[in-house]
Amino acid sequence: MLLEQINRPEDLKRLSMAELEVLAGEIRQFLIEKLSVTGGHLSSNLGVVELTIALHTLFHSPYDKLLFDVGHQAYVHKILTGRKDKFDTLRKYKGLCGFIKRSESEHDVWEAGHSSTSLSAAMGMAMARDLKGEHNKVVAIIGDGAITGGMALEAMNHIGHEKKNIMVILNDNEMSIAPNVGAIHNYLSKIRSDRHYLKAKEEVEHLLKKIPAIGGTLAKTAEKLKDSLKYFVLNGVWFEELGFTYIGPVDGHNLPVLMDTLKQAEKVVGPVLVHVVTMKGKGYTPAEQDSHSWHGPGPYKIESGQVLKSVGPPMYTEVFGNTLIQLAEQDSRIVAVTPAMPGGSGLLKFAKQFPSRMIDVGIAEQHAATLCAGLASEGLKPVFAVYSTFLQRAYDQVVHDICRPNLNVAFAIDRAGFVGPDGETHQGVYDIAFLRSLPNMVLMMPKDEKELRDMMQTALEYNDGPIAYRYPRNSGIGASLDETPTAIPIGTWETLRDGDYAAVLAVGPMVQVAQDAAEQLAKEGINLRVVNARFIKPMDEAYLRQLAVESIPIITMEEGAIQGGFGSAVMEYFAANHFTGLHVHVMGIPDYFVEHGSVKEQREEVGLTALNLIAEVKKLMPRKRQRA
Numbered sequence: 001m002l003l004e005q006i007n008r009p010e011d012l013k014r015l016s017m018a019e020l021e022v023l024a025g026e027i028r029q030f031l032i033e034k035l036s037v038t039g040g041h042l043s044s045n046l047g048v049v050e051l052t053i054a055l056h057t058l059f060h061s062p063y064d065k066l067l068f069d070v071g072h073q074a075y076v077h078k079i080l081t082g083r084k085d086k087f088d089t090l091r092k093y094k095g096l097c098g099f100i101k102r103s104e105s106e107h108d109v110w111e112a113g114h115s116s117t118s119l120s121a122a123m124g125m126a127m128a129r130d131l132k133g134e135h136n137k138v139v140a141i142i143g144d145g146a147i148t149g150g151m152a153l154e155a156m157n158h159i160g161h162e163k164k165n166i167m168v169i170l171n172d173n174e175m176s177i178a179p180n181v182g183a184i185h186n187y188l189s190k191i192r193s194d195r196h197y198l199k200a201k202e203e204v205e206h207l208l209k210k211i212p213a214i215g216g217t218l219a220k221t222a223e224k225l226k227d228s229l230k231y232f233v234l235n236g237v238w239f240e241e242l243g244f245t246y247i248g249p250v251d252g253h254n255l256p257v258l259m260d261t262l263k264q265a266e267k268v269v270g271p272v273l274v275h276v277v278t279m280k281g282k283g284y285t286p287a288e289q290d291s292h293s294w295h296g297p298g299p300y301k302i303e304s305g306q307v308l309k310s311v312g313p314p315m316y317t318e319v320f321g322n323t324l325i326q327l328a329e330q331d332s333r334i335v336a337v338t339p340a341m342p343g344g345s346g347l348l349k350f351a352k353q354f355p356s357r358m359i360d361v362g363i364a365e366q367h368a369a370t371l372c373a374g375l376a377s378e379g380l381k382p383v384f385a386v387y388s389t390f391l392q393r394a395y396d397q398v399v400h401d402i403c404r405p406n407l408n409v410a411f412a413i414d415r416a417g418f419v420g421p422d423g424e425t426h427q428g429v430y431d432i433a434f435l436r437s438l439p440n441m442v443l444m445m446p447k448d449e450k451e452l453r454d455m456m457q458t459a460l461e462y463n464d465g466p467i468a469y470r471y472p473r474n475s476g477i478g479a480s481l482d483e484t485p486t487a488i489p490i491g492t493w494e495t496l497r498d499g500d501y502a503a504v505l506a507v508g509p510m511v512q513v514a515q516d517a518a519e520q521l522a523k524e525g526i527n528l529r530v531v532n533a534r535f536i537k538p539m540d541e542a543y544l545r546q547l548a549v550e551s552i553p554i555i556t557m558e559e560g561a562i563q564g565g566f567g568s569a570v571m572e573y574f575a576a577n578h579f580t581g582l583h584v585h586v587m588g589i590p591d592y593f594v595e596h597g598s599v600k601e602q603r604e605e606v607g608l609t610a611l612n613l614i615a616e617v618k619k620l621m622p623r624k625r626q627r628a
Helices: 009-014 017-038 049-058 075-089 118-132 150-162 179-193 195-210 215-233 237-241 255-267 285-289 316-330 348-353 365-377 388-403 420-425 431-435 449-461 510-522 541-550 566-576 599-606 610-618 621-627
Strands: 065-068 138-143 167-172 245-251 272-277 334-338 358-360 381-387 410-414 442-444 467-470 494-497 502-506 528-532 535-537 554-561 584-589
Touching (some): 017 075, 049 075, 049 138, 049 255, 065 118, 237 245, 316 334, 316 348, 431 554, 449 467, 494 510, 502 510, 510 554, 566 584
Parallel strands (some): 245 272, 334 358, 334 381, 381 410, 502 528, 554 584
Antiparallel strands (some): 494 528
């Protein structure tokens, strides 16, 4: 096999075009086989096989900078840069990362799990190159969805203004090419990318302007004529107006044409955008037919395309989606808003049942947040369904446009806590810290799927400002679901297990961990109190005062960052109210980025387990004897 001979990009340069095409087929088969075991981003990577081969054949990584936006499309890049032997560990603990990672390879010059960042980074690298007097190429590969993100548009505006030598590859896997239009574009592309043509055009314009009296008018007329023709025949006019030379669209699976087009683009002075049309899931029929479902599947059977799913309680996301439909049937004010994640956020059924009340804004979290503020200002009940990691991108809008005017927006924060294989770029472990500091915000987290439904009802009945409920990526615990959810009094906690040895104030999934620890400790005669601290803000201050009066040791547990988190809030309360002599121990996520693996492995790494909680409780024993 040719793939066995490819260990670095230089190995591609000795292959013929026919061999490169054979290699593309081998890489597709490799991906289909490996991901059937590990899971991962399949359809997007099957779509960029030829494109990635072409880039690594023509350019000289890592001297030339290849920046992959997000990293969903970077598996082929990893294969071609010496990591194919590690694909059995893909997205596993201490294994190959599912995204681009600078510490993993010198060829990974940019890393991101959030979209629309590659163009800004490319501009920074190009400016650094020019300031240092170097001559390497800078190539950003961005998807048709990511390029609609506000940050990408800001970067394009800047790149076009500065006229830096940057190549942008627009990987468009949504649009099709009509053969006649494609032929015209390819012809125009060759003319427009030719250095002699560009130089001649500039010289003609310069000469026209030199003609006395009428030169300026002729030049303006020629410019108008050129613009009219451009609007008439060129779909890429928008990119042209931003200052890019537009080339394409080109078939991203026709390797000879693709290579030829990239060579033309290399000749262009200034920013150039190459519009490459690809098919998600190319080469694997199930993924071609349903690229959305095959974007990031778990393990699957290659022959049938059956994704192997574990049987058990429903995912929190599913409970959210079904409950929102139930609430929306009763209240016409409810509107669901998502930033390009209707499937991931469990809103596909909602969209089908309430199409006019389902708003997908695309990859535009900032816009989504302020849109919700506008809806709320007019008396509607917007529910912003967003992953915790993506809510970070709209922080200013949450502060400025929602919390400051105290607008009644509900935040459904999915993927809160550890997210497993997606790892550090997607961990939802910072929202407690960045939301609890905001005035007017109510923040809660359920112990199980039933309580999630109750919190959704709580948010619906709440009218005094922004309110958020956060929930994990994983399945529920199998709690029975009442037919009708019941609102919870704001700022109240509940004692799930009484005890006088120590009190564990647990948030979300940590409640079950605390329950497990308490059961084991009870066998040793140690009575551990377990408290469901379901309201992170406002906290149950009456409960905290009672704990202070009892002078009982306190342990807080949260699947979130320790710094600025729930445990910090508890200690701040005791300090502000001058309660002294209390023992408070905080268990949470330390001050570093936790990498990919299973959620179980991630919890074990940071000590958020029943065994660690038991160890912390037993450390209190000398203190307890002293008190006795």
